[in-house]
Amino acid sequence: MFWKRFLGVFTARNLEFWRDKESLSWNLIFPLVLVAAFAFLFDSDDRTIVTVGVVQEAQTQDQNTNGAILVPELASLGFVEQVPYENREQALRRLQQHQLDLVIAPQEQRYWLNESSPGSALAAELLSARSDAYAQEVLTGQALRYVDWVLPGILAMNLMFSCLYGVGYVIVRYRKNSVLKRLQATPLSAFEFLLAQVVSRVWLVLATLIVVYLICNAIFSFVMEGSYLLLILLAFMGSLCMAALGLLIAARTRSEELSRGLLDFIAWPMLLLSGVWFSLDGSPEWVQQFAQIFPLTHLLDAARAVMFDGAGFTEILPQIVILIGMTLVFLLVGARLFRWVGDGR
Numbered sequence: 001m002f003w004k005r006f007l008g009v010f011t012a013r014n015l016e017f018w019r020d021k022e023s024l025s026w027n028l029i030f031p032l033v034l035v036a037a038f039a040f041l042f043d044s045d046d047r048t049i050v051t052v053g054v055v056q057e058a059q060t061q062d063q064n065t066n067g068a069i070l071v072p073e074l075a076s077l078g079f080v081e082q083v084p085y086e087n088r089e090q091a092l093r094r095l096q097q098h099q100l101d102l103v104i105a106p107q108e109q110r111y112w113l114n115e116s117s118p119g120s121a122l123a124a125e126l127l128s129a130r131s132d133a134y135a136q137e138v139l140t141g142q143a144l145r146y147v148d149w150v151l152p153g154i155l156a157m158n159l160m161f162s163c164l165y166g167v168g169y170v171i172v173r174y175r176k177n178s179v180l181k182r183l184q185a186t187p188l189s190a191f192e193f194l195l196a197q198v199v200s201r202v203w204l205v206l207a208t209l210i211v212v213y214l215i216c217n218a219i220f221s222f223v224m225e226g227s228y229l230l231l232i233l234l235a236f237m238g239s240l241c242m243a244a245l246g247l248l249i250a251a252r253t254r255s256e257e258l259s260r261g262l263l264d265f266i267a268w269p270m271l272l273l274s275g276v277w278f279s280l281d282g283s284p285e286w287v288q289q290f291a292q293i294f295p296l297t298h299l300l301d302a303a304r305a306v307m308f309d310g311a312g313f314t315e316i317l318p319q320i321v322i323l324i325g326m327t328l329v330f331l332l333v334g335a336r337l338f339r340w341v342g343d344g345r
Contacts, residue, residue, distance in 0.1 A: 052080060053083050054105075056084050074126065088105065132240045155212065162208070168247065176255070226309070231303060240323075244327045248331075248334035249266065252336045252338070270341075273297075
């Protein structure tokens with residue numbers, strides 16, 4: 001009986017989505033348009049500054065997060081941006097992907113350049129002209145286009161909005177229109193209803209993301225160093241976490257206006273501070289720490305590690321554990337607070 005009731009609600013929610021042509025078109029066409037726009041508008045590699053990664057020890061890095069000079073030899077050059085890195089491998093990977101022009105380790109008196117990057121050669125000349133104390137090491141690597149880097153962000157943004165509003169807003173609408181009140185009179189339990197809503201949204205989002213990625217990849221040939229199965233696993237975990245968050249927000253809310261405000265209050269800070277459009281590497285330390293409260297941050301960190309660094313399961317396990325933990329908290333609290341008719345009625 002459980003599966004019969006669950007499949008009934010699951011099928012009804014899927015049919016509702018497929019029959020909503022506007023929502024279906026938005027979920028498919030909007031990310032395609034965004035990817036195409038970023039590909040054509042930001043395809044140029046022209047930049048007005050030279051970006052240098054400076055590998056620092058932890059205590060030294062803490063002393064330089066407030067704008068202090070990292071490499072004095074480059075301090076007088078206003079067009080040179082110095083970004084501190086505590087992890088050398090991360091900085092070198094950024095250099096290989098042409099996201100940095102140079103990596104300097106002041107304590108070791110060494111620097112690394114990417115021989116396939118014109119900007120890297122320029123940065124090395126600038127440093128050599130001001131100091132001959134640094135030993136040179138050479139790397140090479142494939143350039144990472146901005147459209148490559150922003151693709152996971154666009155797909156994650158689509159995932160976030162689809163799950164938050166597709167679960168949270170829909171449940172509130174059902175409650176306001178007394179659909180939940182009528183369902184309460186049936187043998188359907190709250191657990192069965194909520195599970196069907198979450199599972200329906202998750203598989204629809206996964207199907208949409210796969211279709212969008214395949215179309216975009218056929219056109220732009222994105223960088224992919226890791227496993228597609230890991231990427232699908234991350235999309236599944238991210239969708240589940242966002243759907244659970246939407247459920248939590250809609251647990252008792254009866255007003256569509258209030259639910260939209262709450263969803264926007266959660267979604268937009270997450271969109272701006274999770275690294276969707278730009279890297280947080282050069283941002284203040286407190287911003288990077290604050291961004292860790294958002295599930296989208298961990299989803300994007302893991303997805304980019306898989307796509308660009310070829311990370312395996314063990315490398316992204318911390319992000320997966322965090323997403324699972326957040327999902328369980330959202331689900332347990334949301335299920336505990338859930339009411340068929342909401343407060344005040």
